[in-house]
């Protein structure tokens with residue numbers, strides 16, 4: 005029997021004034037799985053993600069889930085420049101009423117979890133590299149003990165090596181903590197590397213034009229697998245059209 009859906013989106017449509025953005029989007033995702041929204045620029049992926057996280061309401065349709073602590077991670081880590089790394093990580097804990105010492109302890113522990121060195125704890129954002137800043141943002145997200153991770157192109161500003169490290173780290177944390185995640189990306193190889201279900205959006209307003217399950221466990225997805233899955237997905241005309249690669253080689257990104 006397939007697992008019960010944790011996130012269920014039914015007949016969701018949305019307009020900004022006269023501009024239709026999303027049209028009758030329906031999909032579901034079980035607990036502990038990673039779903040990926042992919043599609044052309046401006047098709048409504050971030051709009052849909054913000055609705056899943058409760059930041060805005062759809063014009064029509066429903067989003068049902070039982071998650072209590074959704075958290076966003078964006079491409080821009082959005083750190084507070086006047087706070088050091090540890091205080092940035094601890095920021096959300098203050099709002100939850102956690103005491104100062106406990107906040108600082110938990111933040112330092114999480115910084116270790118995301119691969120930051122003890123020396124980085126007291127550094128300010130301008131003293132950190134882009135990759136280190138993104139690790140701080142991830143630790144800040146984990147600090148509030150989320151059950152749903154909403155990832156809006158969190159790796160796209162990182163260079164290739166770092167991107168691969170961060171992808172592996174995020175997926176490992178999702179699996180270890182049994183989190184559910186929705187990832188927005190433009191990169192089909194990233195989708196295939198990280199996601200269990202890839203949802204392809206396209207058109208104006210965007211509809212869900214294809215859905216692909218990636219069956220192999222994350223730990224067994226080597227480069228050869230990712231390459232062949234990218235080609236498999238692109239052999240589907242709706243997916244190739246959505247990603248506008250009908251006339252290109254099927255190399256994919258990372």
Ligand SMILES: Nc1ncnc2c1ncn2[C@@H]1O[C@H](COP(=O)(O)OP(=O)(O)OP(=O)(O)O)[C@@H](O)[C@H]1O
Nearest residue numbers: 020025043044045046047048049050051052188190
């Ligand atoms: N608050 C808003 N008010 C009006 N229009 C908006 C608003 N937010 C987004 N839009 C429009 O909705 C459409 C979808 O935007 P959205 O950011 O969701 O797309 P996207 O698929 O995430 O794009 P990208 O891949 O380039 O980040 C765009 O045409 C955008 O201009």
